[in-house]
Amino acid sequence: MEIELSAAGWTWAIVAALAVGISKTGFGGIGLVAVCIMVDLFGKPSVGILLPMLILADISVYPFFRRYASWTPVWRILPPTLLGCVAGYFFLDWMPEDSARSIIGGIIMVMVGLQLFRRFGQERFERLAHSREAGLAAGFAAGTATMVANAAGPIFQLYLLSRRFEKLELIGVGARFFLLVNILKAPFLGGMSYINGESLVFNLKLVPVILLGIYLGRHLVHAVSQRLFEWLVILFALIAGGRLVFF
DSSP states (O other): OOOOOOHHHHHHHHHHHHHHHHHTTTOGGGHHHHHHHHHHHHSTTHHHHHHHHHHHHHHHHHHHHGGGOOSHHHHHHHHHHHHHHHHHHHHHHHSOGGGHHHHHHHHHHHHHHHHHHHHHSHHHHHHHHTSHHHHHHHHHHHHHHHHHHSOOHHHHHHHHHHTTOOHHHHHHHHHHHHHHHHHHHHHHHHHTTSSOHHHHHHHHHTHHHHHHHHHHHHHHHHHSOHHHHHHHHHHHHHHHHHHHHHO
């Protein structure tokens, strides 16, 4: 797999790397934008190309937020998540290359729909989300979505929000969860050749941009209205996901 990008392609890759960094500091929804950009650039292999970028961001962010939470909520949701990862692995292996853009775009649209459901159907969402069955389903769905599209963030955030986690605690638990799960995914995607020497060289070139995104995100989380930012992310993700599905 050779990675050759035009100047415009590199510009979009830089935008995706910035979004990866920012998404790990409390603006999780913007990670969907990075997923859309990468699948538009690389198709099905984008799942593996993006993963080391996410792991780097997870490792970089974890020290900042480790004091705000514990590993206990991670262990509770991990078993169904791992089952979802296994299911997602087989689905990804089966998924035709020419259908990858539309399938991953559809997953993005579902994630955005969940965010909108939380906003407009809050009471119904909270009643549903507090059940044990919903927790198991959220873990399985998160595992499947993260393996197929690196797009589990909204599901995991909705699960934590339903448990009344504070904002910084939510980020701290998320940092632990995604650091662990993303590292566990790496051998599977490496075995499918979606992570290889050339993709890692590509990742290395974007390391400064990812770190810049983390730096910007840590300041934005205190300076920008979370509500406004989340609505903008929903809008961008809808546009990007719709483009993957319909165009």
